[in-house]
Amino acid sequence: MSETTTTLREKIVVVIPEIRVWTGTRAMHESDYNIGADGELPPKQAVASYGLKSIIDPVVLKPFSALKNRADTLLEGHSVRFLGGWALRKGQIAENVCRELDSIKQEYETLKTEFLANYDNYVEDWARRNPSFASQILSAKLDPATLSRKLSADYEVIAIAPAVDGPRAEEFDKKVESGLTAELIRSINVAAKKYLRDSFDGRSEATQRILSTMRKIHSRLVSLEFLSGNIAPLSKTIATVISACPKQGLIEGANFWILRSIAQTLASESQLAGIIEGRINCDELLVQSRKALSGATTEGALLAVQEPKKTAKRSAKKADIIAEISEFFDANLDDGQSVPRKATQADDLPVVQPPQQQSEEMPAGFYF
Numbered sequence: 001m002s003e004t005t006t007t008l009r010e011k012i013v014v015v016i017p018e019i020r021v022w023t024g025t026r027a028m029h030e031s032d033y034n035i036g037a038d039g040e041l042p043p044k045q046a047v048a049s050y051g052l053k054s055i056i057d058p059v060v061l062k063p064f065s066a067l068k069n070r071a072d073t074l075l076e077g078h079s080v081r082f083l084g085g086w087a088l089r090k091g092q093i094a095e096n097v098c099r100e101l102d103s104i105k106q107e108y109e110t111l112k113t114e115f116l117a118n119y120d121n122y123v124e125d126w127a128r129r130n131p132s133f134a135s136q137i138l139s140a141k142l143d144p145a146t147l148s149r150k151l152s153a154d155y156e157v158i159a160i161a162p163a164v165d166g167p168r169a170e171e172f173d174k175k176v177e178s179g180l181t182a183e184l185i186r187s188i189n190v191a192a193k194k195y196l197r198d199s200f201d202g203r204s205e206a207t208q209r210i211l212s213t214m215r216k217i218h219s220r221l222v223s224l225e226f227l228s229g230n231i232a233p234l235s236k237t238i239a240t241v242i243s244a245c246p247k248q249g250l251i252e253g254a255n256f257w258i259l260r261s262i263a264q265t266l267a268s269e270s271q272l273a274g275i276i277e278g279r280i281n282c283d284e285l286l287v288q289s290r291k292a293l294s295g296a297t298t299e300g301a302l303l304a305v306q307e308p309k310k311t312a313k314r315s316a317k318k319a320d321i322i323a324e325i326s327e328f329f330d331a332n333l334d335d336g337q338s339v340p341r342k343a344t345q346a347d348d349l350p351v352v353q354p355p356q357q358q359s360e361e362m363p364a365g366f367y368f
Contacts (some may be wrong), residue, residue, distance in 0.1 A: 009176045011226055013094050014158050015100070016085035017071055019108070021064045025052040026140040033352075055140045056122040057129075060115070064151065067108050074100055077216060078223040080183045081158070087180055089226050101155050108153035115151070116144060159252040159338065180227055185273050191217060192266030200260045204250035214242060219265065233282040234275050238262055316319070 078097055079088035088094050115122075123141050127134035140152075160176070162169035177265055193214045199206060221235040245255045265271050274280035 007229065008180070009160065009173050011089055012082075012087045012180075013090050014083055014085040014087050014160060014174075015075060015079070015094075015097065016077065016156045018072060018152065018154045018156065019068045019151060020152045021068050022061060022147070024054075024056045024058055024061050025054050026142075027051060027053075045233070046205070049336060053133075053136065053140065054126070055137050055142075056119075056126045060122055062110065062113075063111055067104050067153070071104050071153075074104075077189075077220050080187060080224065080227075082180060082183065083086065085156075085158075087260060089223070093223055098155075105155070108151075112148075112151045112153075118146070119147060140179070142319045149324055151359070178192060181276060185225060185269065185276055188217060188266055189269045189272055190220070192263055192272075196263045196267045200263060204255075205250050205256055209248065210251050210259065211242060211245060214238065214262065218242065222232065228276050228278070230276050230278045230282070237282055312351060 007346045073282075074097060077085040078093055079086040081087075088097060120141075123137065127137040130137060162172040191213070195217075199210045199213065218235055218238045221231055221238070225235060241258055245251055245259065251259065265275075270279065275282050
């Protein structure tokens with residue numbers, strides 16, 4: 001059994017959130033409908049969906065959903081889905097996440113107490129606002145005990161271990177490693193595709209908001225660097241590109257296109273998997289991009305990332321963009337060599353040699 005595989009299982013805990021949010025609805029019955037010659041449909045706002053009626057204003061429950069979303073966002077930013085929960089590194093990261101979850105749990109309980117104290121008023125107010133449906137709303141009111149069970153916030157933290165030693169244990173550890181890596185690649189890839197589509201397609205510039213998603217991706221990769229020694233060079237490259245962007249004003253020119261190229265790499269499942277699994281050297285890709293862009297023409301690399309649509313407010317000349325990109329690489333590469341990376345706990349692993357050629361799927365010069 002390799003030390004890396006065993007250590008990986010021992011390094012993680014699995015956090016299982018248990019947050020329930022009541023929808024504020026009850027099932028509709030035949031008696032809820034007024035049919036016949038003088039019949040009428042229930043008020044639109046009192047019907048949540050086919051077969052369900054709202055018995056309180058849905059807005060009242062939004063704070064509960066906001067807390068649940070906050071917990072999900074917190075976990076997603078520092079871990080990967082695993083065994084019905086979220087796998088994250090033991091130690092400071094896990095302690096910080098659990099501390100924040102405790103805070104969310106306390107806020108939830110405070111909100112729940114206030115909600116239960118005012119529940120009758122909420123139902124009665126909703127009935128007054130829907131007079132033609134008032135009796136159906138009031139008759140569906142839940143008792144306090146049932147309602148309390150529908151609103152809860154908690155979480156569990158567990159460690160995982162094989163039930164037996166020997167070959168079965170080794171196989172289990174391999175599945176843990178491959179499962180965590182595959183889920184990291186999948187989740188980053190899904191987020192990057194949406195990021196690329198929403199923030200870059202048809203544009204040649206963007207506001208500062210474009211950096212927010214990339215910072216979140218970078219922060220998540222840093223938290224999960226322990227999964228693979230090949231993640232650190234990728235997160236370092238992303239940090240370099242982010243730091244090169246202006247702190248205010250538009251993101252345009254070289255900064256925009258280089259940022260877009262990072263998004264393209266993350267959105268390519270094969271390229272992202274190649275980097276994280278060690279088949280592609282991230283630093284070497286940076287060098288190859290520099291060489292390809294230095295000799296690019298206006299019909300070359302820039303066409304590979306698509307022309308911005310005519311609706312774009314501005315469009316820098318391609319030659320100028322190429323010059324700016326070249327300057328960026330000059331500032332971040334040492335004589336055309338790989339960007340030096342910080343030492344990591346995985347530096348004692350075998351060095352992965354970079355591929356001789358880029359994948360045909362990857363347009364030359366626009367992937368890192």
